Amino acid sequence: MKQPCPQRFLPPIFIILIPMLAFAFFTGCDSGPTGAQQERATTTATATAAAAIPDQLRLAEIDGQPVTGADLKKYLGLFKDPQSQLPREPAACRLLLEHLVNRKLLLEAATRSGYDKLDELKKHGSLGPVEKETIILRAFLNDRISRPATPDKTEVSAYREKHPDLSLKQAREALAAKKQKALFRQLMAELRQEHKIVIHLENLARLPASGS
Numbered sequence: 001m002k003q004p005c006p007q008r009f010l011p012p013i014f015i016i017l018i019p020m021l022a023f024a025f026f027t028g029c030d031s032g033p034t035g036a037q038q039e040r041a042t043t044t045a046t047a048t049a050a051a052a053i054p055d056q057l058r059l060a061e062i063d064g065q066p067v068t069g070a071d072l073k074k075y076l077g078l079f080k081d082p083q084s085q086l087p088r089e090p091a092a093c094r095l096l097l098e099h100l101v102n103r104k105l106l107l108e109a110a111t112r113s114g115y116d117k118l119d120e121l122k123k124h125g126s127l128g129p130v131e132k133e134t135i136i137l138r139a140f141l142n143d144r145i146s147r148p149a150t151p152d153k154t155e156v157s158a159y160r161e162k163h164p165d166l167s168l169k170q171a172r173e174a175l176a177a178k179k180q181k182a183l184f185r186q187l188m189a190e191l192r193q194e195h196k197i198v199i200h201l202e203n204l205a206r207l208p209a210s211g212s
Contacts, residue, residue: 050076050086052208059097059207061198062104067097069207075100078130086207093207097199105191107133110140144187149179 050073057069075096076086087093110116115136121127127135151159151172160171 053086054206057203057206058200059203060101060200061196062101062108063195067101067104071104072097072100075103090205094199094201094204097204101197101199102188102191103137105188105195106137106140109191110136113140115140145180145183149176149183151175151179 053069053073055068055070055073058066059069059072060067072086087096116132118135118139120135120139121132124131155175156168156172159175160166160168163171163174166174
């Protein structure tokens with residue numbers, strides 16, 4: 001059964017902070033594997049395969065810095081759904097790796113912009129690395145995407161004229177979602193242009209679940 005794409009685009013904040021949503025949305029709604037393929041990829045995943053990923057396996061490079069199997073396992077550890085482990089299909093594995101790369105690029109950009117010095121971080125002395133990253137990304141994406149995507153009354157009115165079936169609230173949310181989506185893609189395109197990214201397909205094929 002093919003998974004329908006969401007009617008409303010989830011705010012990029014949640015997409016980056018909750019990897020499963022990024023994987024499901026961007027692979028299911030954009031070009032690439034179909035929703036049905038993604039459903040099969042996630043439902044056939046196993047925790048055993050993820051645990052078997054070699055830590056030193058070099059999967060990608062960002063400006064010469066390796067993205068390893070250990071990084072991928074750490075990323076998979078953020079997933080809450082037990083089905084959201086390493087997918088079997090090689091194409092889905094690559095998309096998952098691309099999302100990990102995107103997350104690293106966003107964290108680097110946020111840190112470069114000073115978001116690692118937020119007052120919110122200073123208030124908590126016992127935050128773990130993942131908690132710190134979550135706060136940093138949330139603030140960064142709020143400023144770069146969520147706030148700029150807030151539509152004004154004129155935009156909402158014009159949108160409702162084209163979509164008279166929507167209530168005022170629905171129109172506002174749908175328009176904000178559309179703008180968020182565009183801003184998110186623009187931001188990622190800019191960040192990826194700033195860095196040299198290499199994906200090691202030959203090593204990606206060595207992941208324990210891919211192609212099995």
